[in-house]
Amino acid sequence: xxxxxxxxxxxxxxxxxxxxxxxxxxxxxxxxxxxxxxxxxxxxxxxxxxxxxxxxxxxxxxxxxxxxxxxxxxxxxxxxxxxxxxxxxxxxxxxxxxxxxxxxxxxxxxxxxxxxxxxxxxxxxxxxxxxxxxxxxxxxxxxxxxxxxxxxxxxxxxxxxxxxxxxxxxxxxxxxxxxxxxxxxxxxxxxxxxxxxxxxxxxx
Numbered sequence: 707x708x709x710x711x712x713x714x715x716x717x718x719x720x721x722x723x724x725x726x727x728x729x730x731x732x733x734x735x736x737x738x739x740x741x742x743x744x745x746x747x748x749x750x751x752x753x754x755x756x757x758x759x760x761x762x763x764x765x766x767x768x769x770x771x772x773x774x775x776x777x778x779x780x781x782x783x784x785x786x787x788x789x790x791x792x793x794x795x796x797x798x799x800x801x802x803x804x805x806x807x808x809x810x811x812x813x814x815x816x817x818x819x820x821x822x823x824x825x826x827x828x829x830x831x832x833x834x835x836x837x838x839x840x841x842x843x844x845x846x847x848x849x850x851x852x853x854x855x856x857x858x859x860x861x862x863x864x865x866x867x868x869x870x871x872x873x874x875x876x877x878x879x880x881x882x883x884x885x886x887x888x889x890x891x892x893x894x895x896x897x898x899x900x901x902x903x904x905x906x907x908x909x910x
Contacts (some may be wrong), residue, residue, distance in 0.1 A: 724725070770794070774786035807884075810886070
């Protein structure tokens with residue numbers, strides 16, 4: 707119960723932070739981008755939001771993991787990671803539903819949430835594939851390589867290649883299956899675009 711209350715407060719705080727600080731900041735940055743790159747950024751506003759949510763949930767995951775690992779779960783790092791991962795995925799769903807894909811829908815909430823978590827789980831598996839190839843196909847591990855080389859290979863394969871593959875898969879899958887219907891054309895701040903703005907952006 708305490709964990710659920712902590713999770714609810716954490717997610718609410720993070721969403722308020724994103725909505726009150728990150729959104730205006732992103733809008734300000736995009737407003738200063740020269741043309742035609744500004745139009746490209748506006749057309750890909752969902753991707754920008756999705757990336758920001760990913761960074762936010764990474765901080766949530768890491769923060770909870772190290773808080774638990776360095777305190778009450780010092781002897782149980784796997785348990786700490788599982789708890790942190792579950793809370794991060796829940797936060798990811800809330801932030802993506804309420805911000806990144808706010809103007810999309812098409813499914814009942816229970817079906818939508820189930821698909822989100824299934825796709826997120828598949829994404830985690832996909833993120834492990836480069837690490838598997840690095841270690842067991844290319845043998846980039848001790849004693850075949852040095853300790854330093856092994857750790858560099860692990861970082862590149864797991865945290866760079868794996869994360870990018872997972873991000874591409876999840877973004878495509880969320881748009882295709884979880885939030886398949888776009889309700890209305892919107893700006894990056896969530897406001898509906900006018901017909902004139904649509905024409906300027908080349909959508910009409």
